[in-house]
Amino acid sequence: xxxxxxxxxxxxxxxxxxxxxxxxxxxxxxxxxxxxxxxxxxxxxxxxxxxxxxxxxxxxxxxxxxxxxxxxxxxxxxxxxxxxxxxxxxxxxxxxxxxxxxxxxxxxxxxxxxxxxxxxxxxxxxxxxxxxxxxxxxxxxxxxxxxxxxxxxxxxxxxxxxxxxxxxxxxxxxxxxxxxxxxxxxxxxxxxxxxxxxxxxxxxxxxxxxxxxxxxxxxxxxxxxxxxxxxxxxxxxxxxxxxxxxxxxxxxxxxxxxxxxxxxxxxxxxxxxxxxxxxxxxxxxxxxxxx
Amino acid sequence: xxxxxxxxxxxxxxxxxxxxxxxxxxxxxxxxxxxxxxxxxxxxxxxxxxxxxxxxxxxxxxxxxxxxxxxxxxxxxxxxxxxxxxxxxxxxxxxxxxxxxxxxxxxxxxxxxxxxxxxxxxxxxxxxxxxxxxxxxxxxxxxxxxxxxxxxxxxxxxxxxxxxxxxxxxxxxxxxxxxxxx
Numbered sequence: 503x504x505x506x507x508x509x510x511x512x513x514x515x516x517x518x519x520x521x522x523x524x525x526x527x528x529x530x531x532x533x534x535x536x537x538x539x540x541x542x543x544x545x546x547x548x549x550x551x552x553x554x555x556x557x558x559x560x561x562x563x564x565x566x567x568x569x570x571x572x573x574x575x576x577x578x579x580x581x582x583x584x585x586x587x588x589x590x591x592x593x594x595x596x597x598x599x600x601x602x603x604x605x606x607x608x609x610x611x612x613x614x615x616x617x618x619x620x621x622x623x624x625x626x627x628x629x630x631x632x633x634x635x636x637x638x639x640x641x642x643x644x645x646x647x648x649x650x651x652x653x654x655x656x657x658x659x660x661x662x663x664x665x666x667x668x669x670x671x672x673x674x675x676x677x678x679x680x681x682x683x684x685x686x687x688x689x690x691x692x693x694x695x696x697x698x699x700x701x702x703x704x705x706x707x708x709x710x711x712x713x714x715x716x717x718x719x720x721x722x723x724x725x726x727x728x729x730x731x732x733x734x735x736x737x738x739x740x741x742x743x744x745x746x747x748x749x750x751x752x753x754x755x756x757x758x759x760x761x762x763x764x765x766x767x768x769x770x771x772x773x774x775x776x777x778x779x780x781x782x783x784x785x786x787x788x789x790x791x792x793x
Numbered sequence: 794x795x796x797x798x799x800x801x802x803x804x805x806x807x808x809x810x811x812x813x814x815x816x817x818x819x820x821x822x823x824x825x826x827x828x829x830x831x832x833x834x835x836x837x838x839x840x841x842x843x844x845x846x847x848x849x850x851x852x853x854x855x856x857x858x859x860x861x862x863x864x865x866x867x868x869x870x871x872x873x874x875x876x877x878x879x880x881x882x883x884x885x886x887x888x889x890x891x892x893x894x895x896x897x898x899x900x901x902x903x904x905x906x907x908x909x910x911x912x913x914x915x916x917x918x919x920x921x922x923x924x925x926x927x928x929x930x931x932x933x934x935x936x937x938x939x940x941x942x943x944x945x946x947x948x949x950x951x952x953x954x955x956x957x958x959x960x961x962x963x964x965x966x967x968x969x970x971x972x973x974x975x
Contacts, residue, residue: 510814543815
């Protein structure tokens, strides 16, 4: 397939990129790894007049911990996150997630920022960012905006980012003791988009009750969503199989899947429930072992 | 439509070109540079037949623009043999019959080469995961996995691959019909 024609620029820094986005407002798309955008351009589902390649913009791929946050630069590839020492030591949920995005080649080049800004309704990162209600940092010419994940994903391929802004960083609350997370994905074959994906984060109180819970679900609605009914069921309760099942069923009920080649509506609801149960088991076990 | 001037090192050789931004890396390799060993299979980022190394990282060259390769080092299937001596992976795919139609083989070998660069002693599961972005519609993967295991052993031992002249494939050719693309 031959993409339609477009112009291409490779600005040397973020300020130049922001100026170009302003000058060509609405016509330009940012290019990072390209593994989401280029397939769409080849299919001519996206026909931007200008691609702004972020390659030469430095300083956007670091992975660091501050006193209270894990900060991941937008240009960090899925593989970089997966291989990062901090992530390996403390964030097994992110290891789950970055191990199942696309395939090895996609993970070698695809970036967290590209994936989040693209906002495919079946993509993996948004489920996790919703579960932890991450902060998404967007830079425009007038400064930085911090947007919570639950205000960011607005619909299919639609986010709160402005056409003149660049997504620069993802910030996740630093993992407190007694918390654990997991991501479970069902796919027809390796490398496929999710049939359903369920991200869970739980924090346990000293008496073992679930103090706080976050559940993000992908691929079974117009946009990844926070399963708030499931979160409400979990909060304040002692973890148990029965509780997990109740929460899973609530997550399935809150989904609004479309029937397609990956399955009928009822099946997808059932899988959203089941995957949430599995993520909960794993997340609680990890919380208990991170005391 | 403006063109972009790019400079790309392919298998150690520098190539300069003026290209449209929409030119895909796989088309640069195959059509502009005549390196047709890199195949186009699905053209939708699924099958991995077009896998090459870009600055040492395996990539699907149908999902990368030629302009993105500017200033980078590309390695293709044409660049892995040592003269007439096959790369241990090429030799292993031959020895283990790791191919039938051969269409997926260049991408499969390049992905396996990347994998063995990351992990010189992968388990069978790690091999299968490592090539999960590469589809083969003929073999069922069993002999591909065996071939990668053989090559991993050869590379670990640091032995040079058995000397086989590339020209001696006469009579043992495998078909590479595009119709069999997976």
